Amino acid sequence: xxxxxxxxxxxxxxxxxxxxxxxxxxxxxxxxxxxxxxxxxxxxxxxxxxxxxxxxxxxxxxxxxxxxxxxxxxxxxxxxxxxxxxxxxxxxxxxxxxxxxxxxxxxxxxxxxxxxxxxxxxxxxxxxxxxxxxxxxxxxxxxxxxxxxxx
Numbered sequence: 001x002x003x004x005x006x007x008x009x010x011x012x013x014x015x016x017x018x019x020x021x022x023x024x025x026x027x028x029x030x031x032x033x034x035x036x037x038x039x040x041x042x043x044x045x046x047x048x049x050x051x052x053x054x055x056x057x058x059x060x061x062x063x064x065x066x067x068x069x070x071x072x073x074x075x076x077x078x079x080x081x082x083x084x085x086x087x088x089x090x091x092x093x094x095x096x097x098x099x100x101x102x103x104x105x106x107x108x109x110x111x112x113x114x115x116x117x118x119x120x121x122x123x124x125x126x127x128x129x130x131x132x133x134x135x136x137x138x139x140x141x142x143x144x145x146x147x148x149x150x151x
């Protein structure tokens with residue numbers, strides 16, 4: 001098991017390496033406010049293009065999974081249908097955003113050997129990974145690019 005501190009650091013570094021704006025990182029952490037529907041998501045995340053399917057909103061809910069079930073208000077089985085399930089406490093969000101603002105990270109800073117850039121990642125940020133130093137394109141099809149991180 002990884003500690004919360006390690007998971008937070010991985011989340012922040014990977015978002016920063018991809019170039020996700022601080023504003024959109026915060027919106028992911030406040031996932032309960034994320035709207036439904038592609039047009040609403042385009043406006044909310046200020047993204048002109050979006051790959052829309054049944055799982056598009058799910059791609060933006062990274063904050064939902066950062067802490068798992070750690071912040072349930074009470075037992076899962078006693079929650080009503082309209083009650084929040086994984087709200088992250090405000091002080092956690094403020095702390096993460098503060099850390100993100102000061103963070104400098106690129107793909108070489110990640111504890112990974114490869115970068116997967118597919119539809120969900122492209123929804124968060126449009127970037128030209130081919131132009132990034134330290135990455136070698138090893139696979140590409142119309143939807144997915146995979147890069148080896150040069151260390």
